[in-house]
Amino acid sequence: AAEEPERRFTPHSRSVADAARVRALADAGRLDEAADAAAELLRAGPADANLQSLLGVVLAARGDDARAAEHLRRALYLDPECEEALAHLPLVLERLGEGAAAARVRRRARRAEEAG
Numbered sequence: 001a002a003e004e005p006e007r008r009f010t011p012h013s014r015s016v017a018d019a020a021r022v023r024a025l026a027d028a029g030r031l032d033e034a035a036d037a038a039a040e041l042l043r044a045g046p047a048d049a050n051l052q053s054l055l056g057v058v059l060a061a062r063g064d065d066a067r068a069a070e071h072l073r074r075a076l077y078l079d080p081e082c083e084e085a086l087a088h089l090p091l092v093l094e095r096l097g098e099g100a101a102a103a104r105v106r107r108r109a110r111r112a113e114e115a116g
Contacts, residue, residue: 019050026058034058049079057084060092068092076105081112 018041025034038055042048056071069092075085086109093102 015045015048015050019048019054022051022054022058026054026061031058031062035062046074047078049075049082049085052078053082053085053088056092057088060088065092065095069096069098081116083112086112 018037022034022038022041025031025037035055035058038051038058042051042055046052052071053075056068056075058068059065059071060068069089072085072089072092075082076089079085086105090102090105090109093099093105
């Protein structure tokens with residue numbers, strides 16, 4: 001009997017629990033552990049906007065703005081209305097000296113807020 005291949009993407013309920021664990025680590029100031037945990041989870045299921053955004057926020061808190069912007073952008077690609085990414089990406093872009101890009105994301109966030 002052939003074994004069923006391992007599933008690479010986690011169900012939504014598990015994703016929420018995983019994100020809560022990563023957020024708890026970050027809230028406790030354990031940023032390195034939070035970043036490592038989020039990165040490990042994303043290796044198994046990279047199409048998770050919530051975890052992409054959360055990792056971006058953690059990386060920004062650690063001062064790794066270039067990688068933070070990368071993950072926040074991925075989150076917005078996966079979920080164009082991801083509130084956390086829309087809130088944090090402009091701040092990260094400003095710190096990277098990308099004022100015009102930050103302004104575009106802020107306008108996008110305003111449109112999303114007005115529509116929602």
